[in-house]
């Protein structure tokens with residue numbers, strides 16, 4: 001089957017795409033629950049080592065930094081990257097870590113999927129109800145394949161006041177040795193609180209599954225759902241404009257697409273939006 005026939009076949013069966021997304025969501029979310037206490041312990045251990053990093057710690061940048069917290073992206077990213085690889089290797093068989101020059105933080109190939117997973121650390125002044133996605137973190141409609149490769153249509157993203165053209169850069173699927181691998185995109189939001197400078201413990205982790213580009217921009221056209229996508233903050237000055245993906249509209253598509261593990265003392269509970 002060539003690229004165009006493969007694409008047509010996938011577009012004709014959106015429910016199969018959705019059930020693949022749901023299956024892998026459940027596998028990863030179960031893995032996160034099994035490791036939740038260890039993730040919380042390791043994330044929060046950074047404060048115990050404060051004497052060993054505080055002097056040379058990265059400082060807040062940007063417009064009018066408050067000075068009340070430290071950049072905590074590395075903490076969430078490194079701890080969660082590691083646990084995600086552990087979960088992937090322990091719970092899925094025949095996984096491969098296929099090289100690509102761009103994409104999410106964590107990527108793996110398994111059975112008939114090519115999963116991309118990005119960690120987003122989120123502090124108290126960031127928006128907890130959205131992820132800001134780069135073009136290379138969103139799969140498109142892959143409308144054609146030519147000598148330059150897969151082409152994704154640009155998408156009009158309409159915000160309340162502003163609109164922009166968004167260019168997804170991930171293909172909706174990969175063909176490896178003529179076998180189909182559907183692109184799955186996940187985000188993990190690590191929401192931390194700030195007690196004092198550098199004492200920034202993990203509050204919750206949320207696993208998020210953004211629909212495949214064929215579901216977003218073709219067949220069931222999820223991207224047309226009011227408020228799901230909104231222009232990012234760099235629409236004026238960036239060539240690679242980012243889009244905001246709003247999590248409450250996403251959870252309305254299907255509740256399972258956004259699930260939180262909320263820490264309460266030594267325990268945790270599962271919370272939906």
Ligand SMILES: [Ca+2]
Nearest residue numbers: 105118119120
């Ligand atoms: Ca990241």
